[in-house]
Amino acid sequence: xxxxxxxxxxxxxxxxxxxxxxxxxxxxxxxxxxxxxxxxxxxxxxxxxxxxxxxxxxxxxxxxxxxxxxxxxxxxxxxxxxxxxxxxxxxxxxxxxxxxxxxxxxxxxxxxxxxxxxxxxxxxxxxxxxxxxxxxxxxxxxxxxxxxxxxxxxxxxxxxxx
Amino acid sequence: xxxxxxxxxxxxxxxxxxxxxxxxxxxxxxxxxxxxxxxxxxxxxxxxxxxxxxxxxxxxxxxxxxxxxxxxxxxxxxxxxxxxxxxxxxxxxxxxxxxxxxxxxxxxxxxxxxxxxxxxxxxxxxxxxxxxxxxxxxxxxxxxxxxxxxxxxxxxx
Numbered sequence: 001x002x003x004x005x006x007x008x009x010x011x012x013x014x015x016x017x018x019x020x021x022x023x024x025x026x027x028x029x030x031x032x033x034x035x036x037x038x039x040x041x042x043x044x045x046x047x048x049x050x051x052x053x054x055x056x057x058x059x060x061x062x063x064x065x066x067x068x069x070x071x072x073x074x075x076x077x078x079x080x081x082x083x084x085x086x087x088x089x090x091x092x093x094x095x096x097x098x099x100x101x102x103x104x105x106x107x108x109x110x111x112x113x114x115x116x117x118x119x120x121x122x123x124x125x126x127x128x129x130x131x132x133x134x135x136x137x138x139x140x141x142x143x144x145x146x147x148x149x150x151x152x153x154x155x156x157x158x159x160x161x162x
Numbered sequence: 163x164x165x166x167x168x169x170x171x172x173x174x175x176x177x178x179x180x181x182x183x184x185x186x187x188x189x190x191x192x193x194x195x196x197x198x199x200x201x202x203x204x205x206x207x208x209x210x211x212x213x214x215x216x217x218x219x220x221x222x223x224x225x226x227x228x229x230x231x232x233x234x235x236x237x238x239x240x241x242x243x244x245x246x247x248x249x250x251x252x253x254x255x256x257x258x259x260x261x262x263x264x265x266x267x268x269x270x271x272x273x274x275x276x277x278x279x280x281x282x283x284x285x286x287x288x289x290x291x292x293x294x295x296x297x298x299x300x301x302x303x304x305x306x307x308x309x310x311x312x313x314x315x316x317x318x319x
Contacts, residue, residue, distance in 0.1 A: 037282070048317055110255055
């Protein structure tokens with residue numbers, strides 16, 4: 001997935017490559033902020049997992065959430081949302097549907113936006129895997145929905161010890 | 163399930179509200195406990211409440227509706243997160259569906275928990291903040307209304 005770049009809305013839309021900094025790990029999740037159950041559950045567990053690490057390791061981790069609902073998830077809303085769970089994070093948002101589709105396909109993310117009238121509420125169904133990407137852009141770990149933070153922490157310790 | 167002190171006190175409160183006293187569990191013996199809601203980001207519109215319902219009565223009951231005060235959210239609905247389409251080893255899609263009723267079989271405990279049933283709060287009036295509490299009213303087919311207090315917290319208990 002290292003060849004994928006997406007706009008980082010929390011950094012003025014600068015291109016964010018889907019690979020970690022040298023010696024780091026980039027945690028990537030595709031979701032949307034109007035999702036009350038699956039997304040906040042996942043973000044909360046991942047946030048707890050990162051906070052449980054020693055600070056020198058925390059500094060090597062970046063988190064990016066890619067919104068599957070750019071219509072409602074403005075840059076501000078997504079940035080605010082992530083700030084609730086993480087000290088540092090990337091709010092990734094593209095309004096180019098083809099670019100989003102290509103990025104999702106690279107991660108094997110599937111999603112479907114419910115048909116809706118403009119202005120009415122709707123849901124987005126999506127796979128809810130959290131990915132850990134290394135500096136070469138290789139997905140090193142996939143955490144399925146429902147992973148508890150202590151299991152994620154132990155995976156992070158192993159990956160960052162390499 | 164860890165039956166915290168809070169869980170007990172909530173259980174007692176609901177018991178009192180539902181039955182007008184805990185001595186006669188004639189209306190089905192439903193106990194709602196361990197209610198909590200996740201804190202919500204400042205600009206978020208949606209929230210979720212989780213809890214467990216134990217039916218120690220002799221007949222099944224069903225949760226059919228839920229409501230909150232307008233100072234919490236404009237609407238509350240019963241929802242279920244369902245994992246679909248995980249054939250051929252691919253990851254499932256997580257899909258949210260409204261549900262009309264959640265059966266609470268007698269002698270069993272039904273959990274509303276992350277990734278399953280939950281109370282969805284829509285159009286939050288204000289962010290759900292840690293250490294606060296919200297009041298949720300559950301309506302059951304037989305037991306009628308039971309009000310519970312949910313603790314707002316950052317992380318799952």
